[in-house]
Amino acid sequence: MSQEQSLYEQLGGEAAVNAAVDLFYKKMIADARVNRFFFGVDMGQQAAKQKAFLTMAFDGPHHYTGLDMRKGHAHLVEQGLNDQHVDIVIEHLGATLKELGVADELIAQVASIAEGARGDVLGR
Amino acid sequence: MVKVVFEGSPYELPQGVSLLEGLLSQGVKLPYGCKTGSCQSCLLKCTKGSIPVQSQKGLKEAHRLNHYFLSCQCIPTEEMCVALPNLAGERLKATVTGLRLLAPSIMEVRLEPHGEMNYRAGQFIQLYHPEGQARSYSLASVPSLDVDLILHVRKFANGRLSSWIHHDLRVGHDLRISEALGDCFYLPGHSEQPLLLIGTGTGLAPLLGIIKDALEQGHHAPIHLFHGSRDLDGLYLSSELNLISKAHPPFRYTACISNPDVHLAEGVSRGRASDIALATYPNLKGWKVYLCGHPVMVRATQMQAFLANAALSDIHIDPFESQSYGPVST
Numbered sequence: 001m002s003q004e005q006s007l008y009e010q011l012g013g014e015a016a017v018n019a020a021v022d023l024f025y026k027k028m029i030a031d032a033r034v035n036r037f038f039f040g041v042d043m044g045q046q047a048a049k050q051k052a053f054l055t056m057a058f059d060g061p062h063h064y065t066g067l068d069m070r071k072g073h074a075h076l077v078e079q080g081l082n083d084q085h086v087d088i089v090i091e092h093l094g095a096t097l098k099e100l101g102v103a104d105e106l107i108a109q110v111a112s113i114a115e116g117a118r119g120d121v122l123g124r
Numbered sequence: 125m126v127k128v129v130f131e132g133s134p135y136e137l138p139q140g141v142s143l144l145e146g147l148l149s150q151g152v153k154l155p156y157g158c159k160t161g162s163c164q165s166c167l168l169k170c171t172k173g174s175i176p177v178q179s180q181k182g183l184k185e186a187h188r189l190n191h192y193f194l195s196c197q198c199i200p201t202e203e204m205c206v207a208l209p210n211l212a213g214e215r216l217k218a219t220v221t222g223l224r225l226l227a228p229s230i231m232e233v234r235l236e237p238h239g240e241m242n243y244r245a246g247q248f249i250q251l252y253h254p255e256g257q258a259r260s261y262s263l264a265s266v267p268s269l270d271v272d273l274i275l276h277v278r279k280f281a282n283g284r285l286s287s288w289i290h291h292d293l294r295v296g297h298d299l300r301i302s303e304a305l306g307d308c309f310y311l312p313g314h315s316e317q318p319l320l321l322i323g324t325g326t327g328l329a330p331l332l333g334i335i336k337d338a339l340e341q342g343h344h345a346p347i348h349l350f351h352g353s354r355d356l357d358g359l360y361l362s363s364e365l366n367l368i369s370k371a372h373p374p375f376r377y378t379a380c381i382s383n384p385d386v387h388l389a390e391g392v393s394r395g396r397a398s399d400i401a402l403a404t405y406p407n408l409k410g411w412k413v414y415l416c417g418h419p420v421m422v423r424a425t426q427m428q429a430f431l432a433n434a435a436l437s438d439i440h441i442d443p444f445e446s447q448s449y450g451p452v453s454t
Contacts, residue, residue: 022436030431043426044184045164047436052162061160068157 007109008060011102017054020096025050027092034088037076057093057114069120077123086118129172129205137200143168143179144195154195154208161197168195173204184437186307189244215252215300216241220293221272227360229279230326231290233261234272235301243267243304245333246414248442250302251275251285259285262330262416262442263304266337273301276329276360308414308442310337317438318345320413322401322425324352327417328361330442334414339372348404352380352397352421356389366391378404398425408434419443 012019025047029035038046049072056062073081090111097107125136130147137146144156144166157165161182170191179198180188192209222234243249245266250258265274279290293299308330319338321331328351338347353359365377380397381388393400398421405411413429415422422443429439 022430025436026431029427040423043423043430043436043439048162048164052158052160055158055160055162062158062162064158 006059007106008058010106011058013060016100017051017058017060019100020054021047021051023099024054024092024096027096028089031088031092034085037079037081037085056117057110059113066120069117070123073121074123081122083118083122086121090114126200127203128200131207140199142196143198143200143204143206147195156196159196161194164194166195167192167209168206169209171205171207173202176201184307185311186309186440190307215302217298218273218301220295220297220299223293223295226276227357229357230360231277231279233275233277233289233293235275236272237301241273241304244309245337246309246330246442247304247306248330249273249304252300253285253288254299257285262326264329264332266333266340268340269336276326278326306442308416308440310334310341312341314412315341315343316345318411319343319347320401320405320408320411321347321349322352322397322415323349324397324417324421325358327442327444330416331414332361335368335375339375343374345374346376347374348376348378350378350380350397350401352382354381354383355386356381359392398428402428402432406432408432411438413439415439416442417444419445
């Protein structure tokens with residue numbers, strides 16, 4: 001199986017992350033159910049974080065640990081971040097990839113990686 | 125071993141190790157996150173030496189031009205001097221060469237720096253009170269056109285720095301300033317890209333610098349400035365801006381008054397500058413957008429511009445955070 005491409009490569013690597021990040025972020029801040037978590041945040045820095053998140057969800061090279069995820073979202077959990085919001089993130093992630101023409105099977109793999117961060121994001 | 129000077133202290137780093145890892149392993153405290161060049165938490169500024177290309181990959185052009193780089197992606201091969209971003213500024217001495225009221229509460233301050241001062245129109249400097257307090261002021265001048273640095277200083281009722289500037293400063297006085305900071309400036313090489321500039325109050329200062337710089341560099345595409353104020357006094361330099369638009373067809377100027385009770389002068393629009401601008405240009409795909417002034421306006425409009433299809437990397441902002449604004453009227 002050494003011939004097989006990684007998920008990150010199949011999705012198109014860094015170029016695919018760059019294509020997805022503006023689209024994904026736009027869906028998030030246009031969504032009244034989640035956009036309050038982004039108000040007052042520097043959008044440039046936020047986009048860089050979204051890129052790191054997408055790289056992780058694409059199973060690309062990253063060094064995020066569960067602890068980083070906990071620390072990074074603790075203040076949002078205090079503001080009421082819950083399972084429903086994580087569902088919405090995964091929904092927008094899927095819709096973004098669909099719009100970019102990614103196959104359903106790969107989208108399901110990305111969603112399951114993102115799903116794996118749920119407990120850490122919500123501090124459980 | 126490679127020598128790296130961080131904030132003035134020298135360190136010897138092993139060959140082939142990233143600047144971030146090398147400094148961390150010697151006990152230097154640095155911000156970092158993903159260590160893969162994505163999160164940009166480990167951004168540093170190079171003050172001397174050449175920057176490895178790989179360490180500027182993915183950075184905004186403005187950051188690259190300002191010598192910022194990602195320390196996690198930087199494998200130094202020769203000596204480099206680096207510093208934390210925004211702290212790299214040395215204080216320079218400057219002499220006041222001109223003071224002129226542009227409006228009842230807005231003073232134009234001209235400064236001649238002692239020694240070389242590299243900047244781009246639209247950047248800002250810190251200006252220090254003799255007792256050490258500092259405030260940020262944007263540069264309205266253009267390096268290739270103006271001998272002096274030009275600032276627009278609005279007087280705030282309880283503003284110590286602005287009161288000092290308006291009442292006590294005189295031509296001939298010496299004061300201290302920082303080097304130029306910030307990434308809200310005109311980027312050469314995009315002369316076919318239309319520019320939308322929205323500013324409130326003295327947010328006009330950096331935008332004026334950017335406009336003059338763009339015209340000087342032969343910008344072809346439309347350049348449209350929307351300047352907003354609550355009342356007519358705040359629409360300072362309007363005759364100069366009208367003259368520029370007559371002389372340079374790519375440039376258009378729209379003055380906006382938000383206070384519904386003010387009687388409008390000819391050619392002035394009623395409403396908030398950002399609302400009028402976005403109603404005029406509902407689709408900003410391919411545009412470059414500059415937003416300067418009141419932080420609430422800047423951040424809200426940044427989001428609106430992004431939702432109107434401007435790419436995030438094409439939106440440049442300069443929120444005037446340090447000023448003491450009153451409550452925002454809605």
